[in-house]
Amino acid sequence: MDEGKMDENEWRYHGEGNKSLVVAHAQRCVVLRFLKFPPNRKKTSEEIFQHLQNIVDFGKNVMKEFLGENYVHCGEVVQLPLDFVKQLCLKIQCERPESRCDKDLDTLSGYALCLPNLARLQTYQFAERRPILCVEIKPKCGFIPFSSDVTHDMKHRVCRYCMHQHLKVATGKWKQISKYCPLDLYSGNKQRMYFALKSLLQEAQNNLKIFKNGELIYGCKDARSPMADWSELAHHLKPFFFPSNGLASGPHCTRAVIRELVRVITRVLLSGSDKGRAGALRSGPGLRGPPVCEASPFSRSLRCQGKNTPERSGLPKGCLLYKTLQVQMLDLLDIEGLYPLYRRVERYLEEFPEERKTLQIDGPYDEAFYQRLLDLSTEDDGTVAFALTKVQQYRVAMTAKDCSIMIALSPCLQDASSDQRPVVPSSRSRFAFSVSVLDLDLKPYESIPHQYKLDGKIVNYYLKTVHAKDATVMSTRFKESEDCTLVLHKV
Numbered sequence: 001m002d003e004g005k006m007d008e009n010e011w012r013y014h015g016e017g018n019k020s021l022v023v024a025h026a027q028r029c030v031v032l033r034f035l036k037f038p039p040n041r042k043k044t045s046e047e048i049f050q051h052l053q054n055i056v057d058f059g060k061n062v063m064k065e066f067l068g069e070n071y072v073h074c075g076e077v078v079q080l081p082l083d084f085v086k087q088l089c090l091k092i093q094c095e096r097p098e099s100r101c102d103k104d105l106d107t108l109s110g111y112a113l114c115l116p117n118l119a120r121l122q123t124y125q126f127a128e129r130r131p132i133l134c135v136e137i138k139p140k141c142g143f144i145p146f147s148s149d150v151t152h153d154m155k156h157r158v159c160r161y162c163m164h165q166h167l168k169v170a171t172g173k174w175k176q177i178s179k180y181c182p183l184d185l186y187s188g189n190k191q192r193m194y195f196a197l198k199s200l201l202q203e204a205q206n207n208l209k210i211f212k213n214g215e216l217i218y219g220c221k222d223a224r225s226p227m228a229d230w231s232e233l234a235h236h237l238k239p240f241f242f243p244s245n246g247l248a249s250g251p252h253c254t255r256a257v258i259r260e261l262v263r264v265i266t267r268v269l270l271s272g273s274d275k276g277r278a279g280a281l282r283s284g285p286g287l288r289g290p291p292v293c294e295a296s297p298f299s300r301s302l303r304c305q306g307k308n309t310p311e312r313s314g315l316p317k318g319c320l321l322y323k324t325l326q327v328q329m330l331d332l333l334d335i336e337g338l339y340p341l342y343r344r345v346e347r348y349l350e351e352f353p354e355e356r357k358t359l360q361i362d363g364p365y366d367e368a369f370y371q372r373l374l375d376l377s378t379e380d381d382g383t384v385a386f387a388l389t390k391v392q393q394y395r396v397a398m399t400a401k402d403c404s405i406m407i408a409l410s411p412c413l414q415d416a417s418s419d420q421r422p423v424v425p426s427s428r429s430r431f432a433f434s435v436s437v438l439d440l441d442l443k444p445y446e447s448i449p450h451q452y453k454l455d456g457k458i459v460n461y462y463l464k465t466v467h468a469k470d471a472t473v474m475s476t477r478f479k480e481s482e483d484c485t486l487v488l489h490k491v
């Protein structure tokens with residue numbers, strides 16, 4: 001990229017989250033990722049540069065190690081002309097969802113991250129002529145805490161995502177409770193994974209987006225977004241899954257197309273070679289905690305039918321979901337066990353503020369930082385060193401609980417080789433695919449007290465309002481017979 005000759009008209013708004021905003025180049029397969037801040041939050045250009053460089057270093061030295069070279073794209077920090085950034089900011093403002101406009105794009109430093117556009121197959125530098133479908137999933141935390149520091153029994157039975165849903169609906173963030181449960185997606189059991197993916201398609205919230213040729217065609221910006229339209233989605237997807245077949249339109253076609261999509265995504269999620277050092281964590285967290293969440297409609301429906309709980313995770317060890325789960329499980333103590341250790345580090349820093357640098361609280365995220373994450377002992381010897389290791393592991397785990405997985409699918413031409421990229425078959429076509437992870441920014445040390453308070457709020461709200469009315473909730477969630485229909489489909 002020639003930073004000297006930047007033209008805002010060559011870039012389009014692509015998407016944003018709570019902390020960054022992304023624009024995509026119209027022709028080339030690259031994006032620029034800018035940081036966002038609340039208005040009046042003054043950060044120097046040097047601080048912003050350092051923040052971005054930390055993101056790159058953390059990706060390179062930690063996440064690539066855990067998740068594997070092929071899945072992680074760190075990008076590089078670029079310096080852009082300030083005039084270009086200001087014009088770009090004005091140009092895209094009207095496309096930003098209102099709910100995200102509480103923060104402004106950083107137009108003062110001129111720094112951004114340049115990354116491959118993961119909504120297209122990233123092995124090519126230039127946009128391919130072949131159509132590309134991309135599914136982005138933010139799976140969230142895939143396990144139930146196993147720590148003995150947990151004080152509410154409910155946290156050992158219902159996962160955080162399912163509990164948090166109720167608070168989110170009560171506060172107006174989303175309109176309705178999703179049937180998605182991360183434990184179903186991470187189960188490795190195909191039926192549970194189908195159910196999880198279908199639930200995401202029904203109620204995408206911020207957990208699912210679909211792009212066609214880099215354009216968002218499915219996803220939900222906020223609670224005011226219109227209801228998801230499956231027939232419109234199927235219309236977009238039909239040429240991918242039934243390319244030369246005159247499948248009639250209508251509900252039958254919609255169902256067939258959605259089913260193909262769900263099957264292909266499941267296969268891709270279960271694929272993968274065992275590269276990366278998540279294995280370094282295998283002797284540690286392992287598969288602990290209950291295998292199902294009591295609030296998941298899938299497990300509830302099995303119980304309704306008098307069937308046993310489904311089997312424990314069958315995720316293949318090489319797949320990205322497995323590796324992500326291993327990193328999430330670095331949260332060995334749960335926030336309840338971690339918070340006192342955070343307080344210990346805080347007290348130490350109050351006494352010796354100059355030590356903040358030595359403790360690598362704000363980086364550098366280098367090889368030494370990575371090596372310390374591999375110490376999985378939970379025996380507290382009362383030292384600051386022990387507390388610090390657990391705090392840093394918690395931050396890394398929280399990062400893995402909030403990252404997104406991008407799956408890019410490109411139809412293979414009949415009998416053509418796929419340029420050595422992996423291929424996934426569907427019933428009427430084949431796709432070359434790539435899987436990547438995004439949003440691997442290490443969670444800040446300062447967010448720990450917020451996590452502690454939020455955890456209490458989520459559990460208390462669930463206990464007070466939902467669990468008390470459990471019988472009612474259960475009957476409403478099971479009015480729709482399709483919950484069971486999916487379970488009964490042969491895989």
Ligand SMILES: O=P(O)(O)O[C@@H]1[C@@H](OP(=O)(O)O)[C@H](OP(=O)(O)O)[C@H](O)[C@H](OP(=O)(O)O)[C@H]1OP(=O)(O)O
Nearest residue numbers: 017018019138164206398399401402443447451454
């Ligand atoms: O706490 P959670 O689980 O609600 O996660 C937050 C996300 O909300 P979600 O529940 O996924 O809708 C939240 O996503 P949204 O802004 O709601 O789309 C952010 O990802 C937030 O991370 P950060 O503070 O921007 O680094 C996330 O905060 P962290 O907890 O990961 O720091």
Ligand SMILES: Nc1ncnc2c1ncn2[C@@H]1O[C@H](COP(=O)(O)OP(=O)(O)OP(=O)(O)O)[C@@H](O)[C@H]1O
Nearest residue numbers: 015016017018019020022115116117118119438439
């Ligand atoms: N390299 C990329 N290629 C294509 N799209 C991307 C890329 N990076 C980010 N995006 C898109 O931009 C959106 C916002 O990016 P990201 O999730 O990194 O924002 P964030 O503000 O850090 O998120 P959060 O709200 O979780 O803190 C993503 O959901 C994704 O759709």
